[in-house]
Amino acid sequence: MILLYHSIIPNDSPADRLCVGQALTQSAFENHIRWLANHFRIVSLAEYLENFQHAKLNKHRLIALTFDDGFRVSFECVYSFLVDHSIPATIFVSTAHLEHGELLWFSYLKALCFEKQYPAITINGSTFHLNTMEQRIRVWNEIRGLAKASGDPARFSKMLARAYPLSPEVAAFYGGMTHDQLKTAGNCSLFEIGSHTVNHTLLSLLPREMQEKEIVDSKRFLSAATGKPVRYFAYPGGDYGWDTVELVKTAGFEAAFAVIPNRSVIDYQFEISRIGIYSPSLLKLQLKTIGVADLARHFGLRVG
Numbered sequence: 612m613i614l615l616y617h618s619i620i621p622n623d624s625p626a627d628r629l630c631v632g633q634a635l636t637q638s639a640f641e642n643h644i645r646w647l648a649n650h651f652r653i654v655s656l657a658e659y660l661e662n663f664q665h666a667k668l669n670k671h672r673l674i675a676l677t678f679d680d681g682f683r684v685s686f687e688c689v690y691s692f693l694v695d696h697s698i699p700a701t702i703f704v705s706t707a708h709l710e711h712g713e714l715l716w717f718s719y720l721k722a723l724c725f726e727k728q729y730p731a732i733t734i735n736g737s738t739f740h741l742n743t744m745e746q747r748i749r750v751w752n753e754i755r756g757l758a759k760a761s762g763d764p765a766r767f768s769k770m771l772a773r774a775y776p777l778s779p780e781v782a783a784f785y786g787g788m789t790h791d792q793l794k795t796a797g798n799c800s801l802f803e804i805g806s807h808t809v810n811h812t813l814l815s816l817l818p819r820e821m822q823e824k825e826i827v828d829s830k831r832f833l834s835a836a837t838g839k840p841v842r843y844f845a846y847p848g849g850d851y852g853w854d855t856v857e858l859v860k861t862a863g864f865e866a867a868f869a870v871i872p873n874r875s876v877i878d879y880q881f882e883i884s885r886i887g888i889y890s891p892s893l894l895k896l897q898l899k900t901i902g903v904a905d906l907a908r909h910f911g912l913r914v915g
Contacts, residue, residue, distance in 0.1 A: 612673070612674055612675075612886055612900060613656070613659065613674075613675045613677060613868070613883065613884070613885040613886065614647075614674060614675070614676055614677065614885065614886055614887075614888050614899075615677050615678075615679060615870065615885040615886060615887045615888065616635070616640070616676070616677070616678050616679075616685075616888055617633040617634065617678065617679050617680060617682075617685075617887075617889075618633055618634040618635070618680070618682055618684070618685050619634070619635055619636075619637055619640045619678075619682075619684075619685040619688040619689050620634050620635070620636060620637070620684055620685070620688065621636070621637055621684070621688060622636045622637050622638050624636065627725040627726070627727075627744070627747070628725065630725070630744065630747075630748065633889050635888075635889075635890075635891050636891065637688040637689075637692075639891030640688070640689065640692075641692055642891075642893060643888065643891075643893070643896055644676075644692070644693075644696065644698060646893055646896065646897070647674055647896075647900070648696065648698070650900070651672055651673065651674040651900070652672060652673055652674070653673075653674045653675070653676060653698050653699065654673055654674070654675055654699065655675065655699035655701070655801075655803065656675045656677065656699075656701040656803060656805075656843060657803070657842075658673075658675075658699075659673050659674075659675035660866060660883075674900070675699075675701070676698065676699070676700040676701070677700065677701045677702075677703060677805075677845070677868065677885060678700060678701070678702045678703065679703045679807060679845055679847075680703070680704070680705055680708075680715065680718075680787075680807060680811065681702050681703065681704030681705060681708075681709070681787050681788045681807065682785070682786070682787060682788070683710075683783075683786050683787055683788050683789055683792065684784060686702070686788050686792050686796070687792075690792075690795070690796075693801060693802075694799065694801060697801065698801065699801045699802070699803075700801065700802060700803075701802070701803040701804075701805050701843060702788075702796065702802065702803070702804055702805065703805040703806065703807035703843070703844075703845035703868070704787070704788060704793070704804055704805070704806065704807055704829075704833060705787065705807040705808055705809065705810065705811040705829070705847065706787075706808075706809050706828070706829045706832045706833065707765075707787075707809045707810045707811070708785075708786055708787035708811075709786075709787040709788055709789070709790070709793070710786070710787065710788070710789040710790050712786070712787060713769065713772070714768075714772075714777075714782060714785050714786060715765075715787075715810065715811045716758060716764040716765045716767065716768035716769075716810070716811065716812070717755065717758075717764070717768075717811070718785040718786075719768045719771070719772055719777070719785070720751065720754055720755060720758065720768055720771075721751065721785070722777055722781050722782070722784075722785050723754075723771070723775060723777070724741060724747045724748075724750050724751040724754070725747055725751070726777065726781045727741070728775070728777055728778065728781065729741060729775055730742055732750075732771075732774075732775055734754065734757065734771065735757075739753065739754065754771075759813065759816075762816050763812070763816070763817075764812055764813065765810040765811075765812050790836060793833070793836045793837055794836070794837065794838075796837065797836070797837030797838055797839050803842070803843070804833050804836075804837050804839070804841060805833075805841060805842070805843035805844060805845060805868075806826070806829045806830045806833055806841050806843070806844045806845070806864070807829065807844075807845050807847055808825040808826060808829050808847050809824070809825050809828050809829045809832075810825060811847040811848075812825060812847065813847065813848055813850040814826075814846065814847065814850055814851050814852070814855045815850050815851060815852045815855065816850075819854050819858070822854060822855055822858055823858050823862075826844070826855075826858050826859060826862050827862050830844075830862055830863070830864070841864075842864060842865045842866070843864060843865065843866050843867070843868065844859050844862075844864045844866075844867040844868070845867070845868045845869075846867065846868070846869050849869045849870035849871060851867075851869065851873070851882075856878065856881050856882070859881060860878075860881060864881075865880075866880050866881065866883060867880075867881040867882065867883065868883045868884075868885055869882050869883065869884060869885070870884070870885055870887055871884065872884050886899050886900075886904050886905075
C-alpha cells in the first residue's frame, strides 16, 4: 500500500492550520510512522513497485510513504525523524512555490481564509466575511470552487493575491522547499524527489501544450536541482486524462501516481493508486491499512 501525506506542521501551530484537513502535526505523523514500522515493512517507492510487479513478497505487508506538494515546513518536520529511523520516502514537488517563488494556488487560498489577515474579501462584487471559523471554512470551500471553475486556478489566485497580499511571515510558512533542502534530499539515499508539475494546476483543465510544459519543466528543474533523474510523477489533485498519461510517458517517467485511479487508460503503471492520510487518528490509519479505503472504492465511494 502506498500512503499519501501532504502537510506536516509543528506541534505548536495554530488550530486554524489544521481545521480543513490534510495538515498533521509533527507528533501525530511520528506516531503514525512508529505504528506503521511495528506492523509493516516500510520500503522505498522503487522497492515497493518492484515487489508489487513481481509478487516476490506479500504486497499487503509493504508500505511506501509519499508526500505531495513539497512544503518547506513539512521537510523540516519529517527529515530528521525519517533519517534517524531509516525510513524511506518520496516527495512529489511542485516547483513554482520553491524558494522565492509564489505560493501554490490552494496554499494561497488557505492562508487567505485561515490566517486572519483580512476580516473580509471581495471577489467579483461578492463580499466574503472571515470573522468566525464557520465563515472561514465556508469561504474556503466557496473560493476553491471559484478557482476551479475559472479554468485556471493558478491565475485566479495570483490575481486575488495582488488585491490581498499576505504578510511575509505567513507566506513563508506556506512556501515550498528551499534549494538547500532539495540538495539535502537528493544527497540522501532514503529520499526520492518526484515531479508534481510546476503550478499544481488541474491538468485536465489545460490544453495539451500547457500540460506538457507543466510536466516537462518541473522534471527538468528537479533533475538539475537534485543532480538525479526524476523517475516518478504524481497528478496534482489526482486529476488527469488520457492526454496527461501520454504526456507523462513521453516525458520519460517510469511510473505515475494518482489518488483514486480513473482508469482512463489501461496502463496501471501510470495510474497507481494511493491512500490519503488526512487525520491524526491512529484508528483511521489502521482502518485504511487493512483495506477499508480499497473496499469503499470497490463499491464506488470516493475515499481518498
